Amino acid sequence: MSERVPVLRIGDVLLVSIQTDLDDQAVLNLQEDLAAEVVDTGARGVVIDITAVDIVDSFVGRMLATIASISRMLDAETVVVGMRPAVAITLVELGLSLGGVRTALTLEKGLRLLERSRAATERGPGGWSDPATR
Amino acid sequence: MECVMADQRESARLVDLLTAEGENLAGQWADQVGASLKNRVSRAEIERELDELYTALVSALRVGVDPRGEAFGEVRALLAELSRIRARQGFSPTETAASVFSLKVVLESALTGDRDTADVQAYLQLSRLLDDLGLYTVETYTQAREELISAQAEQLLELSTPVVKLWDGVIGVPLVGTLDSARTMVVMEKMLQALIDTGSEQAIIDITGVAAVDTQVAQHLLKTVVAARLMGAECTISGIRPQIAQTIVALGIDFGDIVTKATLADALRHALKRSGVEYTSQDGRSR
Numbered sequence: 001m002s003e004r005v006p007v008l009r010i011g012d013v014l015l016v017s018i019q020t021d022l023d024d025q026a027v028l029n030l031q032e033d034l035a036a037e038v039v040d041t042g043a044r045g046v047v048i049d050i051t052a053v054d055i056v057d058s059f060v061g062r063m064l065a066t067i068a069s070i071s072r073m074l075d076a077e078t079v080v081v082g083m084r085p086a087v088a089i090t091l092v093e094l095g096l097s098l099g100g101v102r103t104a105l106t107l108e109k110g111l112r113l114l115e116r117s118r119a120a121t122e123r124g125p126g127g128w129s130d131p132a133t134r
Numbered sequence: 135m136e137c138v139m140a141d142q143r144e145s146a147r148l149v150d151l152l153t154a155e156g157e158n159l160a161g162q163w164a165d166q167v168g169a170s171l172k173n174r175v176s177r178a179e180i181e182r183e184l185d186e187l188y189t190a191l192v193s194a195l196r197v198g199v200d201p202r203g204e205a206f207g208e209v210r211a212l213l214a215e216l217s218r219i220r221a222r223q224g225f226s227p228t229e230t231a232a233s234v235f236s237l238k239v240v241l242e243s244a245l246t247g248d249r250d251t252a253d254v255q256a257y258l259q260l261s262r263l264l265d266d267l268g269l270y271t272v273e274t275y276t277q278a279r280e281e282l283i284s285a286q287a288e289q290l291l292e293l294s295t296p297v298v299k300l301w302d303g304v305i306g307v308p309l310v311g312t313l314d315s316a317r318t319m320v321v322m323e324k325m326l327q328a329l330i331d332t333g334s335e336q337a338i339i340d341i342t343g344v345a346a347v348d349t350q351v352a353q354h355l356l357k358t359v360v361a362a363r364l365m366g367a368e369c370t371i372s373g374i375r376p377q378i379a380q381t382i383v384a385l386g387i388d389f390g391d392i393v394t395k396a397t398l399a400d401a402l403r404h405a406l407k408r409s410g411v412e413y414t415s416q417d418g419r420s421r
Contacts, residue, residue, distance in 0.1 A: 081366065085326030088361040103366035105335060110366070 005030045007037045013114060014038065014076070015107075017049040027063045034067060038074045045114040046071045049107055051082030061096040068101040077117060078102065081110035145195045147256040148263075151241065152192055159240060160188045166236035171229055184233075187212050199259060201266040213267060214274045221278035230275045234268040295321050297328040304336040304405045305329065306398070308373075310343030318354035322361060329367045336405035337362055340398050342373030352387040359392050368408060370394070372401035 003026060008015040014037055016030065034046065048064065068078040081104045091098065102117075104110035152159065164181045171180070190208045197205035213234070220230040238261055245257055295317065300306045307325050311317075325337055339355065341347070359369040372395040374382075382389070395401040406413065 080364075083365045085323055085330065085361070085365070088326060088364040089322060091364055092357045092361045097360050098364060103364055105329065105333060105366045109335070 004033065007033055009037075009041055009043070010111075012041070012043050013045040013047060013111065014041065014043045015047050015049065017052075019052045021053070021055060022060060022063075024059055027059065031063065031067060031070065035070050035074065038071055038076050043076050044118060046076050046078045047107065047110050047114070048078065048080045049082050049110075050080060050087065051084070051107075053087060054084065056087050056090055058094050058096065061091050061094060061098070064101055065096070065098050068098075072100075077114060079104055079110040079113055081105070081107050145197070145199050147252060148195045148199065148260050149192055151253065151256050151260065152188075152195065160185060162240045162243075163188065163237050166239055167233050170232040170236060171225065174225075175223070183212075183216055187216070199263060201263050201270070206267075209267065210270060213271050217271045217274040218278040221275045221282065227272050227275050231268040231271050234264055234271055238264055291317060291320055295324055297324050299328075299332055299334075300338065300402055301406060301409075301411065303332075303334045303409045304338065304402065305332055305334045306338045306340060306402075308340045308343065308398075312345055313351045313354055315350075315354070318351075318358065322354075322358045325358065326361060326365060329362065329365060335367050336409050337367055337369045338398065338401045338405055339369060339371050340373040340401070341371065341378070342375070342398070344373075344378075347378050347381055349385055349387060352382065352385070352389075356389070356392070368393075368405075370401040370404055372396070372398045 003020070005016060005018055005022070005026065007030075008017070014034065016034060022030070037043070038046065046067070048067065050064075053060075064080055068080075071078045079102045080098070083103060102113060104113050161181075164177070164184050167180050167184060168175075168177055187209065190212055194205045194209050197203075200206070201209075216233065217230050220233075241257060241260065245253065296308065298306045298308070305325070305328050307321060309321065313321075325339075328334070329337060339358065341355075344351070355371060359371070362369045370393045371389070374394055374396060393401075393404060395404060
């Protein structure tokens, strides 16, 4: 039984803080839990905090992109926050640019980003559209 | 066994040859070396160095004649030290090796006069030995110079990649010189770390000082920008000179949606706008 990453709810945003190195099963569990939680709570945004993650492989890199795609299907926007330089360099070297995933330096900035983009979309159709949702 | 005996006889002869005129020989040696170094090192210093070397050489010869042997450990250590000092003082390898070879010259003059063949044999033997030791100094000299060069290259790497804070939330990386993989790696890491340390969301890479941009350099720049994006920061590339713009287009490099500006000022203006800073000129007009 793999450990499960807790999914926390703040208002209409879900916060996932990854504190340990994840094995493949834990990643799959997280995808499932998160998808279920987004539907249950009707969340509009997902913040994945990877400040504590030192090492990534291509599987974890793909997980971030997959979670973003799943959330987008369920009308929630994903922001990855707190990526370390070493992790960013690794992902670039692996050729994973995480297109479509929004990123922010810190949790605070990530939450502000979600607020701003929601305010923009709520201005109605014909307004500003998120290039990530093409 | 016979060989060892022969060795010992030879070394005894060599010791005789070297100590025949005692203090005088070391003194002449110092004269020779002083002349070859053109008095750029003080006489006292040369005497001190050579005295040690001379003593070590004589005591090593009492044991054997193999310059790679254990007995010559101290001689080699002294020579290595000498070569290192010479390398750092900026002497040429010739001048360094001459310190050893001058002993031959000194002995040559000692050989003139009534000498038997055994002495000449011994001299030839010693000459071979000194050749070996001379080569050893050249070897250590080269090593010392290489260490010096790599240390300097490292310092240059450190010096030439500063990350500066241009504004609250805006950092700048002025690149100067040529970009290779090793340097780009250092720049990339430094810049990304600075993004975290300063909490900046805007970074400007200024390539005014970069001599040439080829596909590899462009690739490195692109990687850096993508890595910064992954961390949630935006990168602007500035300081693109006309020739470089032409090269980039001619090479068919696509910078995609990366913002590029001609000057650092333009890039800073863009970065400030993106981070929501508004600034006003003195007559109150907002820009």
